[in-house]
Amino acid sequence: xxxxxxxxxxxxxxGHLRIEAVIDDNNTIVDAYSSSTMFxxxxxxxxxxxxxxxxxxxxxxxxxxxxxxxxxxxxxxEHAFGVTIPKNVRLVRNLIQGALYLHDHVVHFYxxxxxxxxxxxxxxxxxxxxxxxxxxxxxxxxxxxxxxxxESEFAQVQERVAKFVKQGRLGIFGxxxxxxxxxxxxxxxxxxxxxxxxxxxxxxxxxxxMMAIFGxxxxxxxxIVVGGVTCVQDIQNPARIALFKDLxxxxxxxxxxxxxxxxxxxxxxxADEALDGTGGGLKNYMAYGGFRLDDNPMYxxxxxxxxxxxxxGDLSKVIDFDPEKIAEDVTHAWYKGDKPLHPFxxxxxxxxxxxxxxxxxxxxxxxxxxxxxxxxxxxDDNRVEVGPLARMVVGVAxxxxxxxxYVTRFLKNGNLPTKVxxxxxxxxxxxxxxxxxxxxxxxxxxxxxxRNAAAGDLSTWTEFDFDKVSENAKGYGLEExxxxxxxxxxxxxxxxxxxxxxxxxSTWNAxxxxxxxxxxxxxxxxxxxxxxxxxxxxxxxRTVHSFDPCIAxxxxxxxxxxKELGVYKVDTSCSI
Amino acid sequence: MxxxxxxxxxxxxxxxxxxETNKGDVYYQRxxxxxxxxxxxxxxxxxxxxxxxxxxxxxxxxxxxxxxMKWVSATTAMLMLPSFFEPLVAEAAExxxxxxxxxxxxxxxxxxxxxxxxxxxxxVDEIILEIISLEFQETLMAAAGxxxxxxxxxxxxxxxxxxxxxxEGSIPTAMNGFYGTIGPSGETxxxxxxxxxxxxxxxxxVGSCATFGGVPAAAxxxxxxxxxxxxxxxxxxxxxxxxxxxxxxxxxVILHYVLTGQIxxxxxxxxxxxxxxxxxxxxxxxxxxxxxxxxxEEWGDEGAKNNFCxxxxxxxxxxxxxxxxIVRYNEGVNWPIGVGxxxxxxxxxxxxxxxxxxxPMADANIxxxxxxxxxxxxxxxxxxxxxxxxxxxxHAAASALAGKKSDEGEK
Ligand code: SF4
Ligand code: SF4
Numbered sequence: 001x002x003x004x005x006x007x008x009x010x011x012x013x014x015g016h017l018r019i020e021a022v023i024d025d026n027n028t029i030v031d032a033y034s035s036s037t038m039f040x041x042x043x044x045x046x047x048x049x050x051x052x053x054x055x056x057x058x059x060x061x062x063x064x065x066x067x068x069x070x071x072x073x074x075x076x077x078e079h080a081f082g083v084t085i086p087k088n089v090r091l092v093r094n095l096i097q098g099a100l101y102l103h104d105h106v107v108h109f110y111x112x113x114x115x116x117x118x119x120x121x122x123x124x125x126x127x128x129x130x131x132x133x134x135x136x137x138x139x140x141x142x143x144x145x146x147x148x149x150x151e152s153e154f155a156q157v158q159e160r161v162a163k164f165v166k167q168g169r170l171g172i173f174g175x176x177x178x179x180x181x182x183x184x185x186x187x188x189x190x191x192x193x194x195x196x197x198x199x200x201x202x203x204x205x206x207x208x209x210m211m212a213i214f215g216x217x218x219x220x221x222x223x224i225v226v227g228g229v230t231c232v233q234d235i236q237n238p239a240r241i242a243l244f245k246d247l248x249x250x251x252x253x254x255x256x257x258x259x260x261x262x263x264x265x266x267x268x269x270x271a272d273e274a275l276d277g278t279g280g281g282l283k284n285y286m287a288y289g290g291f292r293l294d295d296n297p298m299y300x301x302x303x304x305x306x307x308x309x310x311x312x313g314d315l316s317k318v319i320d321f322d323p324e325k326i327a328e329d330v331t332h333a334w335y336k337g338d339k340p341l342h343p344f345x346x347x348x349x350x351x352x353x354x355x356x357x358x359x360x361x362x363x364x365x366x367x368x369x370x371x372x373x374x375x376x377x378x379x380d381d382n383r384v385e386v387g388p389l390a391r392m393v394v395g396v397a398x399x400x401x402x403x404x405x406y407v408t409r410f411l412k413n414g415n416l417p418t419k420v421x422x423x424x425x426x427x428x429x430x431x432x433x434x435x436x437x438x439x440x441x442x443x444x445x446x447x448x449x450x451r452n453a454a455a456g457d458l459s460t461w462t463e464f465d466f467d468k469v470s471e472n473a474k475g476y477g478l479e480e481x482x483x484x485x486x487x488x489x490x491x492x493x494x495x496x497x498x499x500x501x502x503x504x505x506s507t508w509n510a511x512x513x514x515x516x517x518x519x520x521x522x523x524x525x526x527x528x529x530x531x532x533x534x535x536x537x538x539x540x541x542r543t544v545h546s547f548d549p550c551i552a553x554x555x556x557x558x559x560x561x562x563k564e565l566g567v568y569k570v571d572t573s574c575s576i
Numbered sequence: 577m578x579x580x581x582x583x584x585x586x587x588x589x590x591x592x593x594x595x596e597t598n599k600g601d602v603y604y605q606r607x608x609x610x611x612x613x614x615x616x617x618x619x620x621x622x623x624x625x626x627x628x629x630x631x632x633x634x635x636x637x638x639x640x641x642x643x644x645m646k647w648v649s650a651t652t653a654m655l656m657l658p659s660f661f662e663p664l665v666a667e668a669a670e671x672x673x674x675x676x677x678x679x680x681x682x683x684x685x686x687x688x689x690x691x692x693x694x695x696x697x698x699x700v701d702e703i704i705l706e707i708i709s710l711e712f713q714e715t716l717m718a719a720a721g722x723x724x725x726x727x728x729x730x731x732x733x734x735x736x737x738x739x740x741x742x743x744e745g746s747i748p749t750a751m752n753g754f755y756g757t758i759g760p761s762g763e764t765x766x767x768x769x770x771x772x773x774x775x776x777x778x779x780x781x782v783g784s785c786a787t788f789g790g791v792p793a794a795a796x797x798x799x800x801x802x803x804x805x806x807x808x809x810x811x812x813x814x815x816x817x818x819x820x821x822x823x824x825x826x827x828x829v830i831l832h833y834v835l836t837g838q839i840x841x842x843x844x845x846x847x848x849x850x851x852x853x854x855x856x857x858x859x860x861x862x863x864x865x866x867x868x869x870x871x872x873e874e875w876g877d878e879g880a881k882n883n884f885c886x887x888x889x890x891x892x893x894x895x896x897x898x899x900x901x902i903v904r905y906n907e908g909v910n911w912p913i914g915v916g917x918x919x920x921x922x923x924x925x926x927x928x929x930x931x932x933x934x935x936p937m938a939d940a941n942i943x944x945x946x947x948x949x950x951x952x953x954x955x956x957x958x959x960x961x962x963x964x965x966x967x968x969x970x971h972a973a974a975s976a977l978a979g980k981k982s983d984e985g986e987k
Contacts, residue, residue: 008759008762009714009759010720011714011719012718012720013715016756037762038755039748040791045792045928053932053933056932060687060819063820111693171711173717174718176718177719208694209907217900217905217906217912219691223916228876233880233881350751352751358762361760461874461875
């Protein structure tokens with residue numbers, strides 16, 4: 001008899017997500033459904049506003065990848081107005097966004113994802129002395145000194161956890177899946193994980209502080225405006241840039257000495273799964289491209305992450321990305337419509353049909369019909385995955401030198417074949433690889449900013465004639481956000497926004513089935529996973545978390561009224 | 577820390593435009609006695625939460641007593657209490673694990689959960705994060721699905737009538753509330769909130785969405801989003817607005833509750849006066865430039881390089897009550913006026929429609945709550961401005977803006 005599992009809420013994510021899975025007699029997942037259960041309607045709210053004011057509001061799509069939506073919104077307007085930003089602005093924006101990557105990826109790994117790999121209670125049985133040896137071993141694999149290798153430090157953490165557990169009430173650690181047999185780390189390895197969990201909780205504030213130096217605050221920075229940034233004071237003051245760099249160097253050290261070794265450790269211990277391709281899913285990958293490396297006009301210069309599409313995990317071919325080829329389907333989403341439409345041609349009308357059957361107080365999704373607030377985006381009639389893994393895959397397939405080097409080094413150090421990438425473990429590893437790459441290049445950007453300011457260039461804004469450029473304009477801001485390809489599209493008439501759209505990472509990844517009944521990325525990745533204990537959704541969480549879900553991002557993009565959505569087309573001449 | 581404390585102290589003695597901060601000896605003596613009794617009582621109780629000894633943690637974490645005391649004195653000042661309360665605040669911090677906290681997320685962006693883990697001050701804030709009984713917090717908790725539900729159920733049963741319910745995000749009321757459902761049974765956010773409010777000691781709405789509807793409630797409010805106080809009746813509610821709320825104020829509310837067993841004194845919008853009794857403009861580092869009539873006229877201009885006043889670039893500090901000019905953000909490293917942008921009024925109701933634009937009120941040209949476009953202060957209605965803010969409008973107008981403003985006003 002197959003069994004139907006409902007996991008709602010999926011915790012340790014941003015937003016409201018429900019996963020339902022069907023498992024067979026062997027406890028293997030044979031079917032899965034992803035549903036978003038919250039809607040806000042932010043695009044509707046943006047309509048009619050002054051385009052210069054949209055960034056701050058659009059940022060509130062998400063408080064976790066805070067700042068990403070802000071920059072995209074501002075850049076969409078700059079693209080529409082034909083404004084080219086000064087060097088300082090490019091660098092500062094890259095640094096804010098880069099600090100977000102470091103923060104987001106580290107917090108994701110340790111605080112949102114680690115408890116899927118690390119059994120806290122097992123850490124109590126660890127031998128602190130052996131733990132120190134173990135920590136050295138994994139740091140060594142990464143070619144680094146360990147962040148923590150002191151026996152007494154591990155012993156202290158252990159004692160602290162022991163006290164905590166003894167008290168009975170575990171607070172946020174209560175009712176976890178402790179003891180589940182699909183936890184594979186040794187007690188010593190678990191203790192390393194727990195120790196770094198606590199240290200990262202402390203250190204993440206530094207990465208947030210970095211964003212605040214040039215952003216004013218975090219979450220939700222405030223210094224980016226159409227045409228530039230407002231933090232001229234912080235750029236002209238060498239002490240501010242030096243503070244930024246200090247924090248960066250410290251955080252970078254943690255990434256190299258703790259984060260990467262821990263990923264090697266988990267990757268090796270869970271290597272069976274990785275080699276089996278557990279959680280691989282669609283194996284179609286897409287990147288919009290992101291992080292400007294020069295001061296050319298938008299979409300005409302070099303990018304840190306190149307754009308492109310790779311299908312079927314075939315690294316020998318890359319397809320050029322063309323925004324014209326995006327379509328959205330609503331067969332299984334709570335909207336009216338009967339065929340996939342370009343997002344800017346679609347009329348969106350909500351059609352909430354609710355849950356299907358209810359049994360024993362549990363409501364089940366009506367999976368034959370509509371079951372999510374997220375639409376199903378399709379690229380050239382393919383379902384695709386976006387995110388760090390997609391960026392690394394597209395980068396390697398494109399022959400990008402920098403990405404190629406980091407990926408090759410990782411695989412070589414870990415003694416792992418390329419195919420491990422196409423799995424849950426691979427998704428988690430790709431995130432770590434790009435975090436290191438980002439930390440390294442940010443050092444260069446920081447120095448470049450300091451040099452530029454010292455040379456007397458303090459320009460932080462490009463002037464434009466608002467009344468003129470905002471008469472009739474349209475543009476888009478495309479970028480690689482921590483969770484993947486993220487874009488905002490805006491159309492402006494007489495100084496007002498007449499249409500606003502965003503197609504974002506979690507729309508691509510968390511979407512329900514489409515008109516051909518093809519699964520979305522989360523759904524596809526769950527198929528074939530073996531569940532140790534159907535009462536404990538540990539494996540489901542592990543794979544879904546490997547995408548770093550951010551559901552509020554995905555859902556804002558639909559429009560409850562939608563009457564005016566039928567008019568906007570992407571300008572294809574600028575496809576990147 | 578010392579700087580902060582000095583700043584707070586100065587404030588404490590300064591004349592405020594809104595709150596009478598010094599309540600006189602008799603008041604404080606009585607309050608002191610009351611708090612003392614309360615803490616003694618708490619100490620005799622079996623702790624609900626994980627009984628970690630703060631002293632042990634302090635030494636283990638390498639946070640020494642001095643750092644802790646610094647934090648205590650800043651917090652005492654922030655709560656607008658005289659310094660002889662400091663030992664009590666220290667004791668309160670030590671029994672803080674007796675207050676269970678349940679944190680739920682509704683129509684939110686998780687910005688406040690993120691802000692919460694940025695808690696600033698010495699490392700002790702983190703310790704507080706660990707040692708309050710944080711029973712349920714979706715962004716951080718290990719359990720999911722049924723196990724998460726069970727955890728929530730257990731916390732509510734165990735701490736009936738005793739827990740603080742933190743709410744992040746607004747509540748959609750259109751379409752029978754189906755714009756947001758949660759849990760295996762698929763209950764709506766409104767049902768979820770109402771159910772959990774029933775047994776809470778008090779409800780703390782964190783962030784502008786939970787307090788006043790925030791982003792989802794911005795015009796035209798597509799989902800009929802509302803704040804907690806429009807949904808829950810008959811329970812003490814504390815609003816900690818701002819987008820997101822300052823973690824210092826979250827900790828402040830918890831601490832105040834431990835200390836006094838009561839919710840802090842609130843203003844008419846249910847905001848604690850210790851945090852929202854100050855006007856940004858009154859404590860702004862650029863205020864001297866305002867008074868001198870020196871304004872940034874364009875992003876990145878000479879004025880910007882010299883820290884001039886941001887009023888003309890849309891700063892709404894004159895209309896906004898909050899303590900970020902004192903506490904700042906991210907360990908005091910910066911704040912919106914520090915970074916040269918100006919204040920967008922994020923702790924005030926309807927700020928997305930009233931304040932969040934980069935032009936002064938007079939040139940607003942914004943999408944107003946009514947859906948129409950409002951042009952001038954006069955059309956906008958003076959009702960939303962405090963008397964002082966009107967004064968500012970006049971002051972700024974006199975300094976340079978006059979021509980443009982009066983032109984538009986007459987159209
Ligand atoms: S008030 Fe701001 S930070 Fe808070 S949930 Fe709303 S948008 Fe996010
Ligand atoms: S208008 Fe703004 S920047 Fe100017 S003094 Fe007031 S609060 Fe400060």
